[in-house]
Amino acid sequence: MAPPLSLAGFQEPRLADGSWSADxxxxxxxxxSPILSRRGDVEAMGSLSESLQASAGELIGLLSAGRTGDVxxxxxxxxxxxxxxxxxxxxxxxxxxxxxxxAEITVNFPELTSDDALKRFYGRIKQAxxxxxxxxxxxxxx
Amino acid sequence: MITDLSQTxxxxxxxxxxxxxxxxxxxxxxxxxxxQGGEGGVWECPCIDxxxxxxxxxxxxxxxxxxxxxxxxxGQDGEEVDxxxxxxxxxxxxxxxxxxxxxTFAADASDLEPISIxxxxxxxxxxxxxxxxDIVEDILNESGLNSLEWDExxxxxxRNYLAxxxxxxxxxxxxxxxxxxxxxxxxxxxxSWWRGGEGTLIFQPHIAPSSLQNSDVVxxxxxxxxxxxxxxxxxxxxxxxxRAVVDYxxxxxxxxxxxxxxxxxxxxxxxxxxxxxxxxxxFEFPWIRTEAEVQLIQALIVAFYKSAxxxxxxxxRGPRAASLERGDIIGVSLQWFxxxxxxxxRNQMFRLISVAPDxxxxxxxxxxxxxxxxxxxDSGNRDTTEYI
Numbered sequence: 001m002a003p004p005l006s007l008a009g010f011q012e013p014r015l016a017d018g019s020w021s022a023d024x025x026x027x028x029x030x031x032x033s034p035i036l037s038r039r040g041d042v043e044a045m046g047s048l049s050e051s052l053q054a055s056a057g058e059l060i061g062l063l064s065a066g067r068t069g070d071v072x073x074x075x076x077x078x079x080x081x082x083x084x085x086x087x088x089x090x091x092x093x094x095x096x097x098x099x100x101x102x103a104e105i106t107v108n109f110p111e112l113t114s115d116d117a118l119k120r121f122y123g124r125i126k127q128a129x130x131x132x133x134x135x136x137x138x139x140x141x142x
Numbered sequence: 143m144i145t146d147l148s149q150t151x152x153x154x155x156x157x158x159x160x161x162x163x164x165x166x167x168x169x170x171x172x173x174x175x176x177x178q179g180g181e182g183g184v185w186e187c188p189c190i191d192x193x194x195x196x197x198x199x200x201x202x203x204x205x206x207x208x209x210x211x212x213x214x215x216x217g218q219d220g221e222e223v224d225x226x227x228x229x230x231x232x233x234x235x236x237x238x239x240x241x242x243x244x245x246t247f248a249a250d251a252s253d254l255e256p257i258s259i260x261x262x263x264x265x266x267x268x269x270x271x272x273x274x275x276d277i278v279e280d281i282l283n284e285s286g287l288n289s290l291e292w293d294e295x296x297x298x299x300x301r302n303y304l305a306x307x308x309x310x311x312x313x314x315x316x317x318x319x320x321x322x323x324x325x326x327x328x329x330x331x332x333x334s335w336w337r338g339g340e341g342t343l344i345f346q347p348h349i350a351p352s353s354l355q356n357s358d359v360v361x362x363x364x365x366x367x368x369x370x371x372x373x374x375x376x377x378x379x380x381x382x383x384x385r386a387v388v389d390y391x392x393x394x395x396x397x398x399x400x401x402x403x404x405x406x407x408x409x410x411x412x413x414x415x416x417x418x419x420x421x422x423x424x425f426e427f428p429w430i431r432t433e434a435e436v437q438l439i440q441a442l443i444v445a446f447y448k449s450a451x452x453x454x455x456x457x458x459r460g461p462r463a464a465s466l467e468r469g470d471i472i473g474v475s476l477q478w479f480x481x482x483x484x485x486x487x488r489n490q491m492f493r494l495i496s497v498a499p500d501x502x503x504x505x506x507x508x509x510x511x512x513x514x515x516x517x518x519x520d521s522g523n524r525d526t527t528e529y530i
Contacts, residue, residue, distance in 0.1 A: 132478035
């Protein structure tokens with residue numbers, strides 16, 4: 001079950017149903033986001049690996065962003081509103097697929113807005129392993 | 143006996159003749175239309191007789207002028223040599239050492255060395271051998287492959303596929319070579335090949351889904367044959383290519399490529415917009431001579447790899463699975479995944495890229511590449527029957 005939008009700092013979409021006036025009191029689209037699908041499918045968050053060492057234990061020489069940060073996330077592959085497995089749908093053959101898409105990990109607290117959220121990781125989906133029950137995504141920082 | 147294609151094949155040396163320029167010079171093998179692509183001489187002709195000013199064009203017969211060959215000879219300064227200064231012989235049993243192609247100069251030509259040439263290569267009767275499959279067949283036969291090592295069906299199909307594209311190849315073997323490496327180079331990413339379980343060489347157009355037929359499927363697996371906890375479709379970003387950057391038209395005399403295509407004309411720009419980056423992969427096709435053929439290959443590569451190809455990883459049980467070999471095509475139904483119409487995936491063709499049988503456990507761990515095509519029914523649409 002997906003958590004309420006407010007927990008992620010977003011507002012429920014304001015529909016153009018006549019209940020809002022264009023009088024400057026409210027801002028169209030503020031704190032909203034073009035979300036096509038929203039799900040609470042995370043089964044396990046791996047640890048985010050970031051280091052200034054090109055390889056583990058290497059302290060001789062210069063430190064630099066020698067290794068790109070990456071993290072693996074395990075998600076449930078559960079049915080959506082139409083009864084189709086959510087991630088299987090995203091990787092339907094000849095579709096656009098998951099791999100190569102942008103991904104970010106945002107840390108937020110209830111009642112804070114999305115502007116206040118901490119964007120802790122920003123990158124792309126490097127690998128996806130989609131099974132009938134669960135999905136493992138490996139994300140790599142840009 | 144099976145021929146070991148990883149063993150080096152040694153070319154004949156100039157030392158077999160009485161007065162060579164250098165004993166160690168190799169007599170080159172020449173294939174295809176090398177009058178196309180680049181400039182100047184494409185390969186060097188070793189001197190095999192300093193007294194009579196004879197140079198070796200190829201260590202075998204090549205296409206005659208009467209059958210459409212054209213010859214241009216170049217000196218070390220890159221200037222073309224006057225055709226009246228030499229005599230070209232496409233089939234010369236020189237000093238009874240076997241038929242080769244030669245240039246014989248009327249006078250000492252050592253000032254022109256290294257002498258290089260641009261012409262067409264080996265023939266079969268009145269025809270030039272330029273289909274990549276035919277070139278590979280000739281080279282492997284010359285390397286000692288026996289007739290029982292060919293899978294004639296896959297060879298014929300590959301030849302017809304390449305001819306239909308159309309695709310030709312042209313190149314020079316100027317040094318000792320390993321046949322397995324050379325074959326892959328000549329096929330320019332278009333054809334995969336491997337040895338089947340019975341030792342025959344099997345060839346298969348790699349990025350051409352249209353070349354597969356229902357009859358290629360060696361075994362069917364339905365959803366209940368697979369354990370959901372051990373089944374996945376895997377995708378890897380490293381396998382994505384939205385534009386293929388190609389060096390082509392290699393010049394064996396200069397030791398470098400003379401053609402370059404940046405891939406922009408055949409790029410999948412819609413996917414680049416989605417990825418917000420250009421996913422370029424570099425290729426070297428020394429045996430491709432023309433821009434049109436390069437662009438044809440680029441289009442095929444990008445069409446197949448613009449999105450990450452799906453690799454099925456699964457554990458199969460039973461005696462049918464034990465008979466599977468790498469390269470086999472299997473038809474798989476997977477109700478947990480969908481086709482482009484979001485219907486359950488049925489009878490999708492996958493090519494086995496790795497097979498690990500566990501004979502004690504009576505199961506086989508497989509990795510299989512989605513070919514992009516499916517078993518078709520009478521109407522030409524996807525066959526939705528789950529076969530046993």
